[in-house]
Every structure is written in C-alpha cells, then in structure tokens.
Amino acid sequence: MPKIVPPEELDRIVKLIAQYPEGIGAKDIAQRLDFDMKGRTLQRRLATLIAERRIISEGEGRALKYKIARTIQGRGVICPVDDENRQNLDEVYIPISPKGEEIRSFITQPRTQRPPVSYQPDFLGQYYPNNTYYLPACLREQFHTLGRSPAEQRPAGTFARDILNRLLIDLSWASSRLEGNTYSRLDTERLIEFGQVAEGKDVMETQMILNHKSAIEYLVRDIEHTGVTAETIVALHAFLSDGLLADPMSCGRLRNRAVDIGGSVYLPIAMPQRIDELFGIIMSMAAEINDPFEQSFFLMVHLPYLQPFEDVNKRVSRLAANIPLIQHNLCPLSFIDVPQQAYVDAVLGIYELNRIEFLKDVYIWAYERSCQQYVAVQQQLVPPDIFRLRYRNELAEAIRAIVRDGQAADDTSILAGIPDSVSQEDKQKFLNLVRSELKTLHAGNAIRFGLRPLEFSVWQQKH
Numbered sequence: 001m002p003k004i005v006p007p008e009e010l011d012r013i014v015k016l017i018a019q020y021p022e023g024i025g026a027k028d029i030a031q032r033l034d035f036d037m038k039g040r041t042l043q044r045r046l047a048t049l050i051a052e053r054r055i056i057s058e059g060e061g062r063a064l065k066y067k068i069a070r071t072i073q074g075r076g077v078i079c080p081v082d083d084e085n086r087q088n089l090d091e092v093y094i095p096i097s098p099k100g101e102e103i104r105s106f107i108t109q110p111r112t113q114r115p116p117v118s119y120q121p122d123f124l125g126q127y128y129p130n131n132t133y134y135l136p137a138c139l140r141e142q143f144h145t146l147g148r149s150p151a152e153q154r155p156a157g158t159f160a161r162d163i164l165n166r167l168l169i170d171l172s173w174a175s176s177r178l179e180g181n182t183y184s185r186l187d188t189e190r191l192i193e194f195g196q197v198a199e200g201k202d203v204m205e206t207q208m209i210l211n212h213k214s215a216i217e218y219l220v221r222d223i224e225h226t227g228v229t230a231e232t233i234v235a236l237h238a239f240l241s242d243g244l245l246a247d248p249m250s251c252g253r254l255r256n257r258a259v260d261i262g263g264s265v266y267l268p269i270a271m272p273q274r275i276d277e278l279f280g281i282i283m284s285m286a287a288e289i290n291d292p293f294e295q296s297f298f299l300m301v302h303l304p305y306l307q308p309f310e311d312v313n314k315r316v317s318r319l320a321a322n323i324p325l326i327q328h329n330l331c332p333l334s335f336i337d338v339p340q341q342a343y344v345d346a347v348l349g350i351y352e353l354n355r356i357e358f359l360k361d362v363y364i365w366a367y368e369r370s371c372q373q374y375v376a377v378q379q380q381l382v383p384p385d386i387f388r389l390r391y392r393n394e395l396a397e398a399i400r401a402i403v404r405d406g407q408a409a410d411d412t413s414i415l416a417g418i419p420d421s422v423s424q425e426d427k428q429k430f431l432n433l434v435r436s437e438l439k440t441l442h443a444g445n446a447i448r449f450g451l452r453p454l455e456f457s458v459w460q461q462k463h
Contacts, residue, residue: 009035013045014054014068023058023065026202043202047180048262053108053341057182062200064182094342094365099357103349107358111265114352119269123354124281124302129288134297134356139364143293146371147330159329160220163374167220167332168192170373172212174335175318178343181205207243215239215319223326228295230283233303236319241312254279255310263344266351268307279308292324296333297356297363299323305350314347334370338362391430394419396449398434399441403451403459409438 016032017024024032030042037045046066049055056069096104106114126132135143149159160167173188183191183205187198192213197206215236219226226232238252245251258270269275282302289295303317322332335343346359388395398417407413414434415427422430441449446456 010045010049010054013042014049017055017066018068021067023067025062025065029066039202040204043204050180053263057180064200094339094362096342096361097357099355100346100349100361103353103355103358104345106353107345107348111263114265116265116267117352118267119306120354121278123305124278124285127285127298129285130290133291133294134301134360135291135294135363140291140293143367144330146368147293147325149329149331154329155224160223160326160332163332164217164220165193166374167334168213168216170334170336171216171319171322171332172209174338175212175315176205176208178318178335178338178340179208179315180340181208183209204244211240211242211244212315212319214242219319219323219326223323226323227327228283228286228299228320228323230280232323233283233308233316233320236316237309237312240315240319241309245311247310250310254308257310259307259310261307261351264348264351266348275306275308278306282306292328292330293367295324296321297360300363301350301356301359304347305354331367331371331374333363333367334373335366336373337369338366387426387429388433391422391426391433394422394430395433395437398430399437399449400451402434402438403441403446403449403455406459406462408463409435411435 012033012035013029016029026039026042026046029046030037030039046055046057049066050057053069055066057064057066059065133140169185169189169192172192173183173185176183176188183198183201187201188209190196191198191206191209218235218239219232226235234252234254241251254272254275256272259268261268269278286295286298286302289298299320300317303320304313307313309316318333318335325332342362346362349355349358397419398414401407401417402409402413407417411431414431418427418430418434441456443453443456443460446453
C-alpha cells in the first residue's frame with residue numbers, strides 16, 4: 001500500500017508471527033506487540049506484509065490467522081507447504097506468456113536484489129494514441145466478439161444497467177479481494193442486497209465493499225454524463241476512498257506528498273505540480289484512444305504507475321478500466337477469480353520494469369473469465385415487449401373470453417373478442433399477439449389470465 005512504513009516496524013511484526021507456527025489472529029498480535037499500534041494501522045501493516053509475501057492469511061472472520069509464508073521452489077507462489085496446497089498450486093495462479101514469466105522471475109526476487117527505480121516519463125511519452133497499441137489487433141477483435149452483448153445497439157450503459165445487481169456484487173467483491181479484503185462473495189451479496197454486515201469482519205473491510213458499490217452505481221447510472229475524463233477518475237477516488245484515508249481531505253484529491261509502495265523498490269513522483277501535469281496528460285491521451293479495450297488497458301497501466309492519489313490507486317484503475325466497456329455496452333471486467341498474487345506481481349512489473357506483458361496476461365485471463373460469468377446472464381436478458389405490456393389487461397380479457405366460451409382459436413373468434421380499448425391501428429398486431437399466446441397456453445401458465453386448470457382442460461379437449 002502506498003504508505004511510508006518503517007521497515008523495523010514490519011520486522012517486529014514478522015518476528016512475533018514467527019513465534020506461532022499454527023497462526024495468530026490480529027487481536028492477539030496487537031496485544032503481544034512490544035509497542036502500541038491502532039487496529040487500523042495494524043491491518044494496513046499486515047496487508048503490506050502479505051503483499052511483500054512475508055506472511056499469509058488463512059481462514060475468515062474470527063478464525064482469520066496470520067502465518068509466516070514459505071516459498072515453494074519453482075512456482076513463485078507463496079502459501080503453506082502442505083500436501084493440499086501442493087495439489088492445488090495450479091489453481092492459485094494463471095497461465096502466463098514467456099515474457100510474462102520473465103517479469104515474474106524478476107519481481108519474485110528479494111527486494112534487496114532489485115535496484116530502486118523512479119517514475120520514467122518516457123514510458124508514457126512513447127505511447128501515441130491510435131498508433132501505439134498495448135493490445136494487438138487480433139486480441140482486440142477477439143475481445144469484441146467475446147464481449148458483445150444483446151444491448152449492442154442501444155444507448156450507452158444499457159447492458160451494465162441490465163445486469164447491475166450482479167455486477168455490483170461481483171466487481172465489489174473481486175476488486176476488494178485483490179486488496180486483501182476477507183469478505184466472501186456470499187458475505188458481499190448479503191451486505192449489498194440486505195445491508196447485513198458479516199460477523200467478525202473489520203469495519204474497514206465493510207467500508208471498502210460499500211465504497212465499491214457506490215462507485216459502480218455512479219459509473220453505470222451516470223455513464224452518459226461521465227466518461228474517460230479527469231473529473232470522473234477523481235470522482236471514483238472520492239467514492240472508493242470514502243472513510244478509508246487517514247486524512248479525509250485526501251479523498252477525491254490528487255496527492256501533495258510523497259508515498260512509498262510496500263513490497264516494491266519503485267518510488268513514485270513526489271512533486272504535486274508534476275503529478276497534476278502528468279495526470280492531465282494521461283487522461284487526455286486515454287480520451288483519444290478509440291478502441292474501448294485498448295483504452296481500458298491503458299488506464300489499468302498508467303493510473304497505478306503514476307499513483308496520482310495517496311491511496312486506492314489500483315482500485316480506481318480497475319473501475320476506470322470498465323468505463324469504456326460500459327459505454328460501448330460490452331461485457332464488464334469484474335476481476336472474478338483473478339488471483340491476488342498474480343495481479344500484484346503484474347502491477348509490480350509495471351512499476352519496476354515498465355513492462356506490460358504480465359499485466360496483459362492477467363487482463364486477458366480476467367476478461368475471458370468475466371465473459372464466461374456473464375454469458376448465461378446475457379442469454380437470459382430478453383427485452384420487454386412494450387406492446388404486450390400496454391395491452392396486458394386486454395390480452396387477459398380476450399383469452400379468458402375465448403377459453404370460457406369454448407371458442408376456437410381462429411381469427412374470427414379472436415377478432416370478435418378484441419376489447420374496444422384496443423385502437424384500430426393496433427388490432428392486427430393484437431390479433432397476432434393473442435394467436436401467439438393461445439399457441440403456448442397450457443395448464444401451468446393459464447393462471448396468468450385468470451383461468452383455472454379445469455377451465456383450460458375443458459377448452460383444450462374441445463379444440
């Protein structure tokens with residue numbers, strides 16, 4: 001996390017945790033430390049140690065414990081060494097390209113073997129919108145095919161609004177989990193839908209989930225008035241950082257002080273004027289990019305790299321990456337099932353090497369997973385029949401009359417039973433609607449029109 005943390009403070013926490021091979025909870029850590037530390041500060045220190053792969057967490061809620069991490073050789077994955085984890089190692093990372101593997105090999109070295117680096121303006125300066133591409137044409141075409149939705153030709157944001165309830169839960173949970181949040185998906189669903197706070201969870205974890213909900217609602221419902229602009233990104237930060245920063249004045253404001261990146265040798269720019277200038281350049285360049293996927297990935301690369309805010313930069317970038325997808329009615333990027341360690345390592349590759357290949361691997365895998373999640377939802381989305389809604393009462397009246405009077409389902413009977421409230425120009429379309437409904441009528445759905453099963457059975461036997 002972008003906080004200045006005394007190394008000796010982290011070392012003392014690790015030394016304490018090492019005394020408990022079976023794990024120790026946060027409350028016990030706080031009580032046994034030889035110096036005072038507030039609960040929120042300790043949670044941030046523990047998150048930093050997890051990001052640095054010096055400790056791991058196990059369990060949920062009150063059963064959550066922290067242990068010393070051990071590296072399993074040849075995998076680059078940090079987890080306890082036991083038979084169960086040996087069998088499941090392939091499930092906790094993602095397939096990566098040879099270039100991505102090069103980046104991971106560098107990033108997984110101890111920090112002492114990685115030289116300190118600062119912000120490199122040339123990394124941004126070498127990018128020319130619509131001439132330079134991080135994502136090749138064939139990949140962008142594949143994404144357009146995968147991400148196409150039934151709302152393709154409808155107003156911006158239609159598809160995201162159609163699946164908003166699902167998106168709120170998926171993206172809030174997955175994005176928060178990448179920050180070390182221990183809420184389960186079910187906990188997240190209960191919190192978002194019913195306001196039920198999960199038992200034993202830290203208040204900051206709850207706040208993080210609710211902040212995501214507010215930020216996603218803002219994006220989806222106001223997408224016609226927002227976009228890839230500096231104002232939208234700052235607004236996202238205001239929503240996502242609400243109640244989570246030590247200085248409330250930093251919420252929704254570019255930073256004016258230096259920050260450090262826990263677990264990295266990267267040193268972001270400290271001069272406020274330079275941060276403001278580069279932030280403006282990044283947003284101007286992003287706005288020029290035509291392809292929504294290239295625009296999305298560009299934001300995921302350059303917003304965290306600049307670190308324009310004191311904290312919450314990666315969260316902002318993940319939601320910002322969805323803006324062009326929402327605008328173009330494409331499947332959103334929910335980050336479902338993205339392993340935290342793979343994402344962290346990929347972002348470190350941007351920070352320390354200015355190389356995008358590993359993050360591109362993560363992006364590709366994440367978007368394919370998101371599309372798989374929403375394909376069933378897409379198939380279930382049937383646009384409402386406005387004509388049927390307008391004449392639903394007349395439709396029920398006409399069908400009841402035909403069935404109860406024992407009439408044949410022919411045009412003559414239907415025309416004779418059309419209520420006077422159906423306009424003359426709509427009568428032919430109404431006749432077709434009644435004919436269609438009679439063809440699909442059966443004992444199970446006849447109740448929709450106020451018909452009892454026996455009434456339907458008598459009519460069915462006759463006709």
